Amino acid sequence: MTQSAQQTARDGKDGNVLSRxxxxTEIDTRLLGMVGALLLIWIGFHFYxxxxxxxxxxxxxxxxxxxxxxTASxxxxACGMVLVxxxxxxxxxxxxxxxxxAMIMGMVQVRWLPEVFGLGHPMIVVLTILVGLVLGxxxxxxxxxxxxYRGIPAFIVTLGGLLVWRGMAFLVARGETISPVDSTFALLGGGPYGSVGALGSWIVGAICCAGVVFLIVNGRSQRRKFDFPLRPVWAEYFLAALGxxxxxxxxxLFNNYPWPIGIVRQYAAANDITLPEGGLFISHGFAIPVLILIAVGISMTILMTRTRFGRYVFAIGGNPDAALLAGIDVKWVTVKIFALMGFLTALAAIVASARLNSATNALGTLDELYVIAAAVIGGTSLAGGVGTIYGAILGALVMQSLKTGMVLIGFDAAIQNIVVGAVLVLAVYVDILYRKRSK
Known part of the structure; x- marks a missing residue:
């Protein structure tokens, strides 16, 4: 056997342990790359x-x-931008x-509805959220x-929308900041009272773990039912343990972050609790915006992978003409995709304005850059037909990590914009290289 043949046999035997x-485990290599980049960013900023x-x-x-x-908003x-x-x-x-x-919802709950129901009425929050979601x-x-239906390119329509809706936001309140929002509405933005605490977090964690196990067991059952190749049992156990x-x-981690001392004292005084000598440790746990993001991520993943609408979305992205010839109503699906994008944008507006406790004219400025970058970094191809929800969420976390890290170490806004722009260009370049390699 020649040396090259021996090397080939050795490579086959090793099979490259990592590749095998x-x-x-069927772990997405792009996902691994994003996780590696995220960890590198975190460790780099921490040690710097x-x-x-x-x-x-x-x-x-x-x-x-x-x-x-x-990252939540x-x-x-970004979950909606994947479909787009x-x-x-x-x-x-x-x-x-x-x-x-956000400005409309601010006006509804601060100026318009209190005149009808009175301050603090529970219907104010319900109607505010409904108005915002329907409007979006x-x-x-x-x-x-x-x-x-009018054949105007999406770039032009949404570029016009960027200018029109920012101007409309200014006209609604004549440039004023609307605050404070309803106290119940503000809980949707997080904070000590806008979190579920230690017990609530463990309940959420237990439900999520049960969901991971169910998906793995159900997935194996479905593969066996339709005679698809099965993952090795050790791989199933590994994925369950990892998840x-x-x-x-x-x-x-989240339960290890306590309430600030001042808020703990206020809470103790309001509830007639005597503070122990070492202080009272109250965990934040999961914030409500994070739970909203998790719910959106799960719902959108199911929509994209388990429904006819999701299959239509990928079919249109893969080849719009073929999708039309296959009987898919491409125009109506496009309307639904953008309506869903507007709905999720309004949901993000709820989180953002509640977290800020106000509605301002600057709210959402440049968010389109971060949302598109999050989707692209998360593996959504600008050529269409490829994208995942979990990738977009991870991409949003990468973008926000860069932004937060640069703020912590004292980079000014100009440097932050340069870095974000460079990362976006790099992400598109990596996507191009990945698609060329996949062909």
């Missing part, structure tokens, strides 16, 4: 802070909890639509109608 592992300030502030429960809350919109980009469109208006819907869906549907381990680790 990835094949057995240690060298510059003597202490690392990034990898702490406080910062990671805040990072999760800051961008992540919610998969079908070869773009939406440049999401930041302005967010600002417009209508704005998105209008964009979709112009694109699908549950990450969930438990996240719960422990």
């Amino acid at each position: 592992f990835l094949k057995a 802070g240690m060298m510059k300030f003597g202490t690392g502030a990034f990898l702490t429960p406080r910062n990671l909890w805040n990072l999760s809350v800051q 961008i992540g919610i919109m 980009i998969v079908t070869r469109h773009i939406d440049l208006s999401v930041g302005s639509v967010l600002g417009f819907t 869906a209508m704005v998105g549907a209008l964009h979709g109608w112009l694109i699908a 549950c381990g990450l969930i438990v680790g996240t719960v422990l």
Whole structure:
């Protein structure tokens, strides 16, 4: 046997251990790359802070909890942007639509409804949320109608929307900041009272772990039912352990972030609690915006992978002409995609304005950049036909990590914009290289 033949046999036998592992577990290599990049960003910022300030502030429960809350609104919109980009469109208006819907909701709950129901009435929050979500869906549907039925390119329609809805937000309140929002509405933005606490987080964690196990067991059952190749049993156990381990680790991390001392004292005084000598430790746990993002991510994943609508979206993105010939109503699906994008943008506006406790004209500025970047970094191809929801959420976390890390170490806004722009271009380049390699 020649040396080259021996090497080939050795390579086949080794099979490259990593490649065989990835094949057995079916872990997406792009997902692994994003996770690796995210960890590199986190560790890099943490150690840079240690060298510059003597202490690392990034990898702490406080910062990671805040990072999760800051990621929520961008992540919610990125889930919708995946559908838009998969079908070869773009939406440049999401930041302005967010600002417009937030301003309308601010006016509804601060100025209009209190005159009808009185301050603090529970119907104010319900009606405010309904108005915001319906308005967002209508704005998105209008964009979709112009694109699908009037043949105007999505770039032009949404670029016009970027200007129109930002101007409308200004006109609604004549440039004023609307605050404070309803106290119940403000809970949707997170904070000590806008979190579910230690017990609630463990309940959420247990439900998520049960969901991971169910998906693995059900997936294996479905593969056996339709005679598809099965993953090795050890791979199934590994994936279950990995998923549950990450969930438990996240719960422990968030439960390790306590309420601020001042708020603990206020809480103790309001509830007639005597503070112990060492103080009272009350965990934040999962913030409500993070739970909203998780719910959106799960719902959108089911929509994209388990429904006829999701199959239509990928079919249109893969080849619009073939999808039309196959009987898919491409125009109507396009309207629904943009309506869903508007709905999710309004949901993000709820989270963003509740977190800020006000509606301002600047709310949502440049969010379109971060949302598109999150989707692209998450593996959504600008050529259409390829994209995942979990990838977009991870991409949003990467973008927000960069932004938060640069703020912590003192980079000014100009440097932040340069880095974000460079990362977006790099992400598109990597996508091009990946698609060429896959052919």
